[in-house]
């Protein structure tokens with residue numbers, strides 16, 4: 177029988193200004209080294225500060241005795257002509273030393289409560305197709321119906337790049 181995960185005392189709370197630098201550095205290690213950042217959003221200072229400014233209540237951290245164990249950044253999306261609003265789980269990251277200790281599960285539980293309080297009817301999340309740990313985590317949380325999405329890239333020929341650059 178598999179061993180039960182060790183239970184640790186976590187404070188799941190909304191992020192404060194002093195959390196932003198640790199969140200940024202943890203995300204840098206998680207998202208850039210594994211290339212798990214999604215293609216249309218980039219992990220950088222602007223991403224974090226704008227999320228913090230726009231939706232501070234949906235920016236959560238897992239605090240382990242003053243140490244950052246993980247974070248979750250979410251956003252509510254209203255769609256035109258739709259009575260539903262959607263909760264987008266934008267970024268989720270756990271410090272590797274805390275892996276498999278239910279840090280992400282606890283963050284997600286709080287996120288679900290927040291989304292329900294804000295009238296959200298459906299949660300959405302996306303990740304790279306080869307991010308097996310995240311896919312396993314999301315399925316375990318009850319996400320279903322994965323839809324394949326293909327990203328294509330176009331690289332400008334070098335000549336054109338130079339011309340665009342000169343205009344500046």
Ligand SMILES: CC(C)(COP(=O)(O)OP(=O)(O)OC[C@H]1O[C@@H](n2cnc3c(N)ncnc32)[C@H](O)[C@@H]1OP(=O)(O)O)[C@@H](O)C(=O)NCCC(=O)NCCS
Nearest residue numbers: 267268269270275276277278279280281309310312313316
């Ligand atoms: C995915 C991630 C958030 C999981 O965090 P975590 O705190 O370790 O997850 P939990 O302990 O709450 O895991 C709950 C369940 O999810 C699944 N799971 C989590 N990590 C897993 C892994 N590495 N491999 C397989 N299943 C995993 C398991 O079913 C696990 O339950 P179990 O431990 O009883 O088997 C973490 O590995 C991470 O930060 N990954 C890098 C960043 C990332 O990919 N973020 C998601 C996209 S934004």
